[in-house]
Amino acid sequence: xxxxxxxxxxxxxxxxxxxxxxxxxxxxxxxxxxxxxxxxxxxxxxxxxxxxxxxxxxxxxxxxxxxxxxxxxxxxxxxxxxxxxxxxxxxxxxxxxxxxxxxxxxxxxxxxxxxxxxxxxxxxxxxxxxxxxxxxxxxxxxxxxxxxxxxxxxxxxxxxxxxxxxxxxxxxxxxxxxxxxxxxxxxxxxxxxxxxxxxxxxxxxxxxxxxxxxxxxxxxxxxxxxxxxxxxxxxxxxxxxxxxxxxxxxxxxxxxxxxxxxxxxxxxxxxxxxxxxxxxxxxxxxxxxxxxxxxxxxxxxxxxxxxxxxxxxxxxxxxxxxxxxxxxxxxxxxxxxxxxxxxxxxxxxxxxxxxxxxxxxxxxxxxxxxxxxxxxxxxxxxxxxxxxxxxxxxxxxxxxxxxxxxxxxxxxxxxxxxxxxxxxxxxxxxxxxxxxxxxxxxxxxxxxxxxxxxxxxxxxxxxxxxxxxxxxxxxxxxxxxxxxxxxxxxxxxxxxxxxxxxxxxxxxxxxxxxxxxxxxxxxxxxxxxxxxxxxxxxxxxxxxxxxxxx
Numbered sequence: 001x002x003x004x005x006x007x008x009x010x011x012x013x014x015x016x017x018x019x020x021x022x023x024x025x026x027x028x029x030x031x032x033x034x035x036x037x038x039x040x041x042x043x044x045x046x047x048x049x050x051x052x053x054x055x056x057x058x059x060x061x062x063x064x065x066x067x068x069x070x071x072x073x074x075x076x077x078x079x080x081x082x083x084x085x086x087x088x089x090x091x092x093x094x095x096x097x098x099x100x101x102x103x104x105x106x107x108x109x110x111x112x113x114x115x116x117x118x119x120x121x122x123x124x125x126x127x128x129x130x131x132x133x134x135x136x137x138x139x140x141x142x143x144x145x146x147x148x149x150x151x152x153x154x155x156x157x158x159x160x161x162x163x164x165x166x167x168x169x170x171x172x173x174x175x176x177x178x179x180x181x182x183x184x185x186x187x188x189x190x191x192x193x194x195x196x197x198x199x200x201x202x203x204x205x206x207x208x209x210x211x212x213x214x215x216x217x218x219x220x221x222x223x224x225x226x227x228x229x230x231x232x233x234x235x236x237x238x239x240x241x242x243x244x245x246x247x248x249x250x251x252x253x254x255x256x257x258x259x260x261x262x263x264x265x266x267x268x269x270x271x272x273x274x275x276x277x278x279x280x281x282x283x284x285x286x287x288x289x290x291x292x293x294x295x296x297x298x299x300x301x302x303x304x305x306x307x308x309x310x311x312x313x314x315x316x317x318x319x320x321x322x323x324x325x326x327x328x329x330x331x332x333x334x335x336x337x338x339x340x341x342x343x344x345x346x347x348x349x350x351x352x353x354x355x356x357x358x359x360x361x362x363x364x365x366x367x368x369x370x371x372x373x374x375x376x377x378x379x380x381x382x383x384x385x386x387x388x389x390x391x392x393x394x395x396x397x398x399x400x401x402x403x404x405x406x407x408x409x410x411x412x413x414x415x416x417x418x419x420x421x422x423x424x425x426x427x428x429x430x431x432x433x434x435x436x437x438x439x440x441x442x443x444x445x446x447x448x449x450x451x452x453x454x455x456x457x458x459x460x461x462x463x464x465x466x467x468x469x470x471x472x473x474x475x476x477x478x479x480x481x482x483x484x485x486x487x488x489x490x491x492x493x494x495x496x497x498x499x500x501x502x503x504x505x506x507x508x509x510x511x512x513x514x515x516x517x518x519x520x521x522x523x524x525x526x527x528x529x530x531x532x533x534x535x536x537x538x539x540x541x542x543x544x545x546x547x548x549x550x
Contacts, residue, residue: 012068020310025149038437062151173261198232221265237275238335263523266278266527277348279316297454298311314441322395325435349480350481354451391431393481398437420434492528
């Protein structure tokens with residue numbers, strides 16, 4: 001068996017994604033569909049709760065700011081009661097949730113009832129009504145409001161020097177985050193919590209780091225990954241850089257600060273990680289954000305962290321499956337090495353949620369119906385059609401193995417061979433690994449109920465809407481992938497181009513946090529070096545942009 005992983009969550013949006021991810025683990029335990037395919041013990045620890053019952057809890061260390069943990073309390077979590085969802089499932093149409101964890105996010109992407117308006121401080125609905133599904137929780141302010149697993153007392157560490165929400169006292173700059181981890185007391189506390197989980201592992205395979213990129217937590221993540229790299233050099237460190245959906249209209253200074261945090265975060269996090277993946281439903285991480293990602297069978301409200309983070313969590317749960325499989329012999333480090341050769345530490349994420357498939361169709365028939373892979377890019381650059389990638393890891397889950405009709409794929413012996421053959425035709429020459437899981441992604445509450453009425457309860461397509469409520473979609477099939485592709489040159493070089501020769505001293509928070517111009521330029525050079533690893537020499541990967549900016 002590959003062993004266990006310890007998860008580290010750094011920042012509030014990472015907490016939002018994490019809360020949904022842990023909810024998916026709890027749902028998989030409550031609703032087993034046949035023999036287990038994924039090892040729950042890879043992510044969860046099993047202690048004794050009230051009455052002596054065995055109770056799962058995440059193997060998690062979460063860093064959050066003062067005021068950001070809500071119902072968990074300032075001291076973090078309590079004991080380990082059973083995993084349950086205690087939230088009501090009722091009609092809350094008259095009241096929109098206040099997701100104050102958002103920092104200037106956009107309005108709706110096809111959500112029910114029209115677009116959401118904000119008040120400029122991340123409070124959707126302050127200047128209008130944010131549409132929500134009929135089963136959405138009535139008051140979603142913090143990720144703890146929809147966390148449906150109980151955490152160990154060692155899990156949550158509250159950083160009291162900064163406030164989660166407010167007009168001042170916020171952790172807004174990379175250097176501020178770095179400075180926090182230069183405090184010996186903070187480092188000692190973090191190491192104590194990490195050691196607690198590491199020492200109880202039978203075989204530690206590595207760390208999963210969920211880190212906010214857009215604020216000062218990018219600096220926290222830089223120091224945390226450096227600490228993990230130094231102390232656990234032979235273990236895998238997979239880092240997911242998370243950004244909420246960005247507002248199309250915002251303060252130029254805040255946009256510039258966010259871009260600097262993002263660039264510095266990518267440079268430092270990729271340096272100390274085995275693999276780094278930016279994850280966001282924003283169409284761009286640049287100064288001028290593009291419209292958010294849309295999905296044909298999900299009507300989500302992009303202004304709500306509660307909604308956007310659930311989509312990222314479902315994708316994350318799917319493409320991390322290879323090192324959590326019961327049948328797998330590969331570790332997190334092997335998983336990362338298969339994607340990051342030739343210095344390509346950064347990978348991109350793609351997902352189809354749900355994967356469009358008619359109920360009762362066979363896997364060869366389903367794949368043959370898609371001339372192009374029907375997934376969406378979750379790594380924030382302008383998507384372009386193309387079939388070039390260097391390496392990829394693809395996971396398809398929740399598709400029944402029905403008998404196939406005649407198709408080019410029907411001669412394959414196993415589902416993995418069917419998917420592998422399909423990928424070979426779509427991405428000729430790429431190094432592809434593939435996994436097919438029977439078990440779907442469970443989408444019961446607290447997962448948002450925002451699905452199209454064209455879906456069955458198991459997330460398959462209907463010919464026409466048949467009166468199925470979105471709340472009746474209990475699970476969905478998902479196709480998700482991590483790719484090393486030439487498009488990453490466009491993302492990385494685009495960040496550098498927007499930050500060429502910046503006057504860092506214009507922004508006081510960066511100066512007071514100790515950021516030097518030379519340090520910033522060094523980070524930009526590091527990103528340029530990363531970008532060059534993705535060049536193909538054919539001009540389609542954004543190399544012309546590099547020539548124009550020189």
